[in-house]
Amino acid sequence: MQYLSASSTAGILLDLAGAAILLLAFACLASKLFNRYVVYYGAQSVVLAFAAGTSAAAFHSVELWILAALTLVIKGVAIPVAARRVLIARLAVKRDAAMSTGLSTSLLAGGALTAFAYLVTRPALLPHGTAAAAVVPLSTAVILLGALAMVVRRHTVAQLIGWLIVENGVFLGAITLVATFPFIVEAGIFLDIVAGVLIMVVFVSGITRQLAEASAAELRELRG
């Protein structure tokens, strides 16, 4: 397995991209309006595509270039546009992305989770001086923030995008070590995400038709 050193240009770029992705995850967590939430997710995916491109250039990997392009097109453009067009416009989803906790509470929780991610992944887990050692704590934090977004957001579409943020975090971790995942697996993960989004959208529109508003807060018939 090859490593990127943290002080190489690619390593620095990856580190910066990781930091930007974390910030955008915070932006998603904090945005009040649905439009913004979706836009921040799209921006995060674009930065992720940039990171994948950096990694591809450093390792001269054609497969990573393909993944970078797929990330840009599907996650960066297609999903956000579709989320806005189809879900928000056609299903008349409310513009306000409701949360079950206050904004400050969820941001505090996000900060705590980020600290926790560093606590868990920092000490002696990874070889020193590699880009991975810098990026893996960031990607772990993004995973936790995405999960937090899924928990605090009430809307089904917002929960779906929370899951996609989690996936972005995993992907960021995966691209820092190039040989980690063979291309078939990476492509399979991608296919899973696309299929997952499609099937979730089917459920969301079904729920929307039944409940007039696809808010998970209304989903409380099944208990115990």
Add this chain to the structure above:
Amino acid sequence: MTALAIAIALAPLAGPAAALAGARARAAGAAQAVGAAAALGCAIALLVLLNGHPPLRGWDGFLYADPLSGFFLLTVSGVTLLAALGSVSYIAAQEDGGELTSFQARVYFGFFGLFAALMLASLETGNLGLLFVLVEASTLASAALVGLEGRARSLEAAWKYVIISSLGVTIALAGTLFLFYSASALHPGSNLALTWPYLLAHAQALAPQSLRLAFLLAVVGYGTKVGLAPMHTWLPDAHAEAPSPASAMLSAALLNTGMYAIIRFLAIAHARLGGTYPRAVLLSFGFASIVIGALFMVRKGNFKRLFAYSSVEHMGIIAVALGFGGTLGLYGALLQVLNHALAKAVLFLAGGDVSLRFKTREATSVSGLLAAVPLTGGALLLASFAVLGSPPFGVFLSELTIVRAGFARGSPAFPLLLLALLGLAFFAFARTTTAMVTGAPPSTTADPAITARNHAVITAIPIVLGLAALLVLGLWIPAGLDSVLRHSAAVIG
């Protein structure tokens, strides 16, 4: 052998092919059953070839099968056959009764076969990344089955299922990532190096801290699919809202596939970290699941939810057995996987017949099953005692083995606690099912004996097959199966 392995994963696609060609429920179900029978036949053949021989490897480690995979292939394909046979009568009856459109029936068989094929394929790969891909894909295929009926309740259950399981499996992917990071010292250069057999063979070179995190994430992640508490919250809803044969697939096949993934991670963690840490993790999640499962069974209500909580409890028992470890514990865990799968498949199929006849899933609205429909009632009674661990059925034998394994580990506290919880579960579960079976049939129902008469024979086949297998396993473990279980337990270490 490679051809056999491919055939196992492809055979269940006969159902989707028939459904795509526009067959009605009965024909598509028959194709599905034939495909599942072919998969079971191939799985048995593969198991015979693998037992005591070196594992099957191919395609850069993407294809890998040892006796452990073979054993799970046998279980999952067997359950698929029972559930496919059950689907023929259940879905055809719903289609004839107008509860499902013929499009929905075709969607059902389309996703049923895909679901089975993806699960079987996930048991045959040595690449842990591909394992994730296939498990996640099987989640998506089965979510379509859960939401099939399209009512508000089933959509809610499907949403909960797909969102919680997807998050869970993604956490398992993060665990896989940390497992690969822990292997950085090996400088693995090719895909082959990132496969399970390679990692197990080089376990001593893995970084322990990162491996600990990887194992915990894998147990939490795949444990979500297994239904280990506290990640089990999707399970009762999905099992209650899915069509009954699909519930049988979820409970008896899908949960076991998740357990298989955990066992793979356990083997590596055990080889590097020793027994203490994995044991602590598995015993905690295992006992939490048994307690939650047993407590929620006390409440009377939807009988499919009751069966679902019993699955939570049994997955907890299997996790505890893996935690006890040793040859005896692992042997018991695997035997419990097979026995629970058979018993739960029979329970859900019999329960499906009950809900077809009585048009309800509430346990309190059902009574006098033995008098009204002797075969289904009798099967429900026998299968509930079987699943609760009464002799002479297989679950008794496997739970006895697990408790013995617990006592063999030294401290008697854990096996005693296990016994007490099993007693509570017995009381809670049998209280509801015996009330359903005994007494007089409710007079309000429109003669339950007539409603589904056309399907009596085909309904009976999988139920009788499953019960017979369960009884045989309680009285006698065939020498071949015994040797497979021993070889599989040796794989885990």
